[in-house]
Amino acid sequence: MRFRYYWVPYKNYAKKPGAFGLAIDSYVPTGNADDGLGRGRWIFATGLSTGFVFGKFSTFPYIYYLYSGEIMGDKISAPGKRALNGYIIQSICVYKINKNSYVDCTPIFMKNSYSNAGKDDFVVEGNYLYMVKQNKMQVGCFARRYFYGNSTTIRAAMRIYF
Numbered sequence: 001m002r003f004r005y006y007w008v009p010y011k012n013y014a015k016k017p018g019a020f021g022l023a024i025d026s027y028v029p030t031g032n033a034d035d036g037l038g039r040g041r042w043i044f045a046t047g048l049s050t051g052f053v054f055g056k057f058s059t060f061p062y063i064y065y066l067y068s069g070e071i072m073g074d075k076i077s078a079p080g081k082r083a084l085n086g087y088i089i090q091s092i093c094v095y096k097i098n099k100n101s102y103v104d105c106t107p108i109f110m111k112n113s114y115s116n117a118g119k120d121d122f123v124v125e126g127n128y129l130y131m132v133k134q135n136k137m138q139v140g141c142f143a144r145r146y147f148y149g150n151s152t153t154i155r156a157a158m159r160i161y162f
Contacts, residue, residue: 001028006049013058019051023062029072042069045088056096064088066112086112100131101140122147127157136161 008021027043047064068084090108097103108123124147129140142157 001030002026003028008049008051011051013051013053016052017050018053019049019060021049021051023047023049023064025064029069040071041083043067047088058094058096059091060094061091062088064090066110068112084112086110101129103128119148121149129157129159 003024003026005024006021007023008019010020012018023046025043025045025047027041029040029042043066045064045066047062049060049062051060052058064087066084066086066088068086070083071081088108088110090106092104092106094102094104104125104127106123106125108125110121110123112120123144125142125144127140127142129138131138138157138159140157142153142155144153146152
């Protein structure tokens with residue numbers, strides 16, 4: 001289970017940069033790593049963001065401090081269980097198709113990746129999202145590829161905004 005929170009106290013997209021903010025991203029170890037479900041560890045990332053808007057295209061660079069807790073489970077080998085500290089550099093690149101839908105692509109570099117037993121990783125995420133209710137709910141599809149970790153995720157997505 002993943003929880004994200006973005007706080008953007010400054011927004012003026014007519015300027016460059018057009019936004020500054022803070023981000024918190026966390027994963028709860030709801031799966032069992034012994035069974036190959038989930039990562040089996042708490043993960044927290046806190047970071048800073050900014051934003052640049054150029055018509056229908058915008059990009060939101062982030063830099064995060066990353067903490068990945070020790071893996072819980074008996075079948076994972078001891079060296080791969082340790083807690084990790086590192087960082088994430090990413091930029092969410094968005095193309096607005098129309099008033100209600102957009103696509104995004106996010107290249108990500110992770111130092112001490114939580115996806116690859118402590119090794120660095122390069123990741124690309126992509127979304128297509130459709131706004132069902134303005135500023136309240138989106139639905140769509142999501143894909144993620146961990147290149148060095150050699151895994152791919154594809155899923156349906158729903159975002160609820162509070």
